[in-house]
Amino acid sequence: MPGRYVGGMRLFLSVTSPFARKVHIVLLEKALAFEADYRLGSDPEVVRLNPLAKIPALVREDGSALYDSSVIGQYLEALAPTPAVFPADPMARIEVLRWEALCDGLCDAVILAMLEGRRPAERQDPGTIAHHHGKVRRALQLVEADLGERAWAVGDAYTLADIAIAMAVGYVNLRAPALLEPHPALLQRYARLMERPTIAKTAPPPA
Ligand SMILES: N[C@@H](CCC(=O)N[C@@H](CS)C(=O)NCC(=O)O)C(=O)O
Numbered sequence: 001m002p003g004r005y006v007g008g009m010r011l012f013l014s015v016t017s018p019f020a021r022k023v024h025i026v027l028l029e030k031a032l033a034f035e036a037d038y039r040l041g042s043d044p045e046v047v048r049l050n051p052l053a054k055i056p057a058l059v060r061e062d063g064s065a066l067y068d069s070s071v072i073g074q075y076l077e078a079l080a081p082t083p084a085v086f087p088a089d090p091m092a093r094i095e096v097l098r099w100e101a102l103c104d105g106l107c108d109a110v111i112l113a114m115l116e117g118r119r120p121a122e123r124q125d126p127g128t129i130a131h132h133h134g135k136v137r138r139a140l141q142l143v144e145a146d147l148g149e150r151a152w153a154v155g156d157a158y159t160l161a162d163i164a165i166a167m168a169v170g171y172v173n174l175r176a177p178a179l180l181e182p183h184p185a186l187l188q189r190y191a192r193l194m195e196r197p198t199i200a201k202t203a204p205p206p207a
Helices: 018-029 045-047 069-079 090-117 127-146 160-175 185-192 197-202
Strands: 009-013 036-038 056-057
Touching: 009 018, 009 045, 009 197, 018 069, 018 090, 018 127, 018 160, 045 090, 069 090, 090 127, 127 160, 127 185, 160 185
Parallel strands: 009 036
Antiparallel strands: 009 056
């Protein structure tokens, strides 16, 4: 509701949501002023702002809400272009968005496998878990192969693609660490990314 949060931006997030972590990192990188409001997606205030009942949701200065995390990231770049987390070149920008889609989809698959695993044992479908874990395995393989030894995912600068990679590897490490066992290079990359204060500050607490 416009006017409700006048005075600044408000980010609805949780401590474990990888999508919320991604936009939280962007807000910190750009040193933007915002209130962090920790809630579940099912919280009535979140549902009022986002009918999809998901976090992150960002309430803008005019009181209107934005979602999902990819849209929020692009909004923040438009709002505060420096320091940039997207390259200026349009094709390089598409490449950043591809990395983001890959990492977001990877996290979706981790979440869906986790939710299936939380159902009562007799109602769990191992095939469903294997289906989602297959997506995670293939995505992690692609991330590792595609990155190789390069310092950054796109071009020669830190971008939202690297933020998305940190978010995804950090989330697999939290929820399904066995899937990272074949990928020590990704864990090393995550440790390097965690040297950035914005990434360390937003790390989920241990499971
Ligand atoms: N595509 C969305 C995904 C957001 C999402 O799945 N958020 C989860 C938390 S990690 C959530 O709020 N789930 C609650 C629900 O789906 O009911 C984004 O990028 O923002």
